[in-house]
Amino acid sequence: MAHSWERTEGRRVHYAQLTAREVIVGSHAGSGHTDDAGSCTHEEFLAGRFHDVVRASLGAEALAELLAAVRAAPDDPAFAATLGEVVKLRRMLAAIPQEPSLPALLAGPAVVHGSWALYRGPRGLTLR
Numbered sequence: 001m002a003h004s005w006e007r008t009e010g011r012r013v014h015y016a017q018l019t020a021r022e023v024i025v026g027s028h029a030g031s032g033h034t035d036d037a038g039s040c041t042h043e044e045f046l047a048g049r050f051h052d053v054v055r056a057s058l059g060a061e062a063l064a065e066l067l068a069a070v071r072a073a074p075d076d077p078a079f080a081a082t083l084g085e086v087v088k089l090r091r092m093l094a095a096i097p098q099e100p101s102l103p104a105l106l107a108g109p110a111v112v113h114g115s116w117a118l119y120r121g122p123r124g125l126t127l128r
Contacts, residue, residue, distance in 0.1 A: 002069060003078075005054075005062045014057035016050075018069050020079040025050045027057060042070050 005016045017024040023045040026037025040049045046067070054063045073079050 002065060005058050005066060007058050007062070009057075016054055016058060016062065016066055018066065018073065020073070020076075020082040023050065023066070023070060025053050025057075042073055045070055 003018045007014045011029045012027050013030070014027040015025070022039045022041055024037055024039045026035060028035040038050065038053075045051075051063060054066060058066075
């Protein structure tokens, strides 16, 4: 299954790329400094996001191929391997026992926007 589409128009290269988690659509003029792209989830793409961009820059045939590839992505072995690693990592993280007193630390007066405030005093940088 194809995971990328590309069309050159003058110096501009238009492209679409399908990854395990997202669809990337953009164009460049031969350098990363000229790259202009956006991305969305598979679900957002199937709901219509970037369809007009893909159709205008790569053509209706490429849009149809990309839609078919996104629909088939859950069965793609390369993507399954990538997502399988994510599932394993999430299971491992979920199995780490949590210290019940940790959530109370976030309610402390030294927490600013979810982070501990740091104080630079005579003994260096410390938690306040």
